[in-house]
Amino acid sequence: MLRVFPILCALWMVSLGRPALACKCLSSLGPCNQTGSSDVVFIGTVESMEPMFLSRWNPSSQASMAPVNEAYIAAREHPSDESIARLKSAYRKAFPDMAADQEIRLQSAKTAAGVASLFYAGLGRGMQVRFKVKTLFKREDDDDDPAKASSEAHPEADQDTLDVWTPFGDCGYDFQAGETYLVYGNYDEGSSNSLSTDICTRTRRLSEAGEDLAYLFFYKDQPASSRLEGFATTDELYRMTFDRLHDPESIRSPVAGTVIELQSDRLTRFTETDRNGRFVFDGLREGNYKLSAFAPGYPVNPSLLAGPQAFHVEAKSCSLQVLLLPKEPGKP
Numbered sequence: 001m002l003r004v005f006p007i008l009c010a011l012w013m014v015s016l017g018r019p020a021l022a023c024k025c026l027s028s029l030g031p032c033n034q035t036g037s038s039d040v041v042f043i044g045t046v047e048s049m050e051p052m053f054l055s056r057w058n059p060s061s062q063a064s065m066a067p068v069n070e071a072y073i074a075a076r077e078h079p080s081d082e083s084i085a086r087l088k089s090a091y092r093k094a095f096p097d098m099a100a101d102q103e104i105r106l107q108s109a110k111t112a113a114g115v116a117s118l119f120y121a122g123l124g125r126g127m128q129v130r131f132k133v134k135t136l137f138k139r140e141d142d143d144d145d146p147a148k149a150s151s152e153a154h155p156e157a158d159q160d161t162l163d164v165w166t167p168f169g170d171c172g173y174d175f176q177a178g179e180t181y182l183v184y185g186n187y188d189e190g191s192s193n194s195l196s197t198d199i200c201t202r203t204r205r206l207s208e209a210g211e212d213l214a215y216l217f218f219y220k221d222q223p224a225s226s227r228l229e230g231f232a233t234t235d236e237l238y239r240m241t242f243d244r245l246h247d248p249e250s251i252r253s254p255v256a257g258t259v260i261e262l263q264s265d266r267l268t269r270f271t272e273t274d275r276n277g278r279f280v281f282d283g284l285r286e287g288n289y290k291l292s293a294f295a296p297g298y299p300v301n302p303s304l305l306a307g308p309q310a311f312h313v314e315a316k317s318c319s320l321q322v323l324l325l326p327k328e329p330g331k332p
Contacts, residue, residue, distance in 0.1 A: 023171035025200035030247035031215040032227040032318035034202045038184040040195060041138040041216065043206060044131030044162060045180045051095050051127065068094050068119075075112035087115050126167040126196075129175050131183065133160055137216045165196040173199050182209040182216075218283040226313050228281040230321040232258045232273045232293055232306070238322060247318075250276040255325050258305065259294040286315040293323045 035041055071087040088106055095102070102118060109115045164185050166172040175181065184201040188194040197203045202212055218225050235253035242251060254277025262269045262281050265288075273279050292307030306323045313319050 023169070023199060027200075027246045028249075029202065030229065030249075030318070031202060031212040032229070033247055034184055034212075035138060035216065035219060036318065037186075038138065038201070039140055039187050040162070040185040041136075041183070042131070042133050042162065042185075043135040043137075043180065043182055044133045046129055046175050046177050047132050047161065048130045049127055049175060049177060072112055072116065075115070079112065084110070084112065084115070087112060091115055091118065126165050126172055127175075129164050129166060131162050131164060131181070133162055134180065135220075137220050162195060165194060167196075167198055171198045171200065173197060173203055180206045182206055182212055215282060222283055224286070224315045225282070226284045226286070226315065226317045226319060228262070228284055228289075228313065228319045228321065230260070230279050230291065230323065232260070232277045232279070232323045232325055234325050234327045236324065238324070242322065249278065251278075251322070254278070257296050258323075258325065259296065259298040260323070261292040261294065261307075263290045263292070263308070264288060284313050284319075286313055288312050291321055291323060293325055 029037065067090040068087075071083070071090040075083040075087045088109070091106065106115065106118055109118065162185075164183060165188075166175065181203060182205075183197055183203050185195045185197045185203075188196055202209075204212075206213075215227055218227070229247075231248075231251040232255040233251045233253050234255060235251070238251060238253070242248065254273070254275070256273055256275045256277060258273045258277075260271050260273060260279045262271075264285075266285070269281060271279050271281065288310065289312070290308035290310050292309070293305040295301075295303040295305055297303070305325045309321065309323060311319070311321055
C-alpha cells in the first residue's frame with residue numbers, strides 16, 4: 001500500500017478539496033466598478049493549465065502525483081544520488097513547463113527536502129492558465145489612447161493568447177480546459193507581465209456572465225458612456241445600512257415592479273425594478289438627469305410614487321441612485 005509523507009499528503013488533500021476555511025473577499029463589485037478597477041478584461045477559452053494536478057476537474061490529478069509521493073518517501077528513507085535523481089525526474093513530470101530558474105534550483109537540490117521546497121514554491125505561485133482570447137474589452141488604462149498605451153506597456157496583450165495566474169487554495173478560480181470565461185485580471189505589483197485573477201473578482205463562465213456582457217457591450221461600443229444603477233425602497237433609514245462602496249445587489253424593503261422613468265434633455269427611457277428593487281440604465285452620456293418612480297399600470301394609470309430626483313452623470317462613471325417610495329397603508 002502506498003504511504004504518503006504527511007506534509008505532501010496535507011498539501012495534496014488541500015489542492016483537491018480546497019481548504020475548509022472559506023476565502024474572504026474584501027469587497028463585492030458590480031460589472032461597472034469591476035471593469036474600472038481591472039487592468040485587463042477579456043473573453044477567452046482555456047487552452048492549457050499548469051501544473052495540471054492543481055485542477056480539481058482533472059480526474060488523473062491524484063495518479064499524476066503518486067510517483068512524486070513514492071519517490072519522495074524513497075529519497076527520505078533511503079537517501080542516495082539515485083533516489084534523489086528519481087525524485088527529480090518525477091517532479092519534472094509533474095511540472096513539465098518548469099521555468100528555467102526552477103530547473104536550475106532543481107538541478108542543484110541535494111536532498112529530498114530541497115526538492116520538496118520547490119513543490120511548496122510551485123503551490124505558492126498557483127496555476128498558470130493560458131487563454132485563447134476571443135474578445136478584448138479592456139487592457140490597462142483606456143482613458144487616453146488605449147491601443148497605443150497598452151501595446152507599449154504590455155506588448156503581450158496584442159497576441160491572441162494571454163497567460164493568467166490564479167492562486168492555489170480557496171481563493172483560486174477553478175478553470176476548466178476547453179471552457180470559455182469572462183476574465184477580469186490585474187497586473188501584479190512590480191511585474192508588468194504577470195496577470196492574475198481570483199474568485200474575489202467577477203471572473204466567471206461566459207454562460208453565467210449575462211449582466212456583465214450587457215455592460216461591457218456599451219463599454220466597448222460607446223467608450224465614454226456611463227452606467228446608472230439604482231434601487232426603489234420604502235425603508236426611510238436605508239442610508240444607515242446601505243453600502244454604496246461595494247455595489248450592493250439588494251436593499252432593505254425593496255419594491256419590485258415599480259416603473260422607473262429616466263429623463264434628460266436628450267432622452268426619456270423606462271424600466272421596471274426587479275425583485276430586489278433594482279434597476280439599471282446603460283449607455284448614458286455625461287449630463288443632467290431626473291429619475292421618477294410610478295406605480296404599476298403606468299402609463300395607462302399614471303401614479304407618481306417618487307421624484308423627479310435630479311442628479312448628474314459624469315462621463316465613464318458608475319452612478320448609483322436610490323428612490324424612496326411611500327409605504328402602502330397597513331404595511332410596516
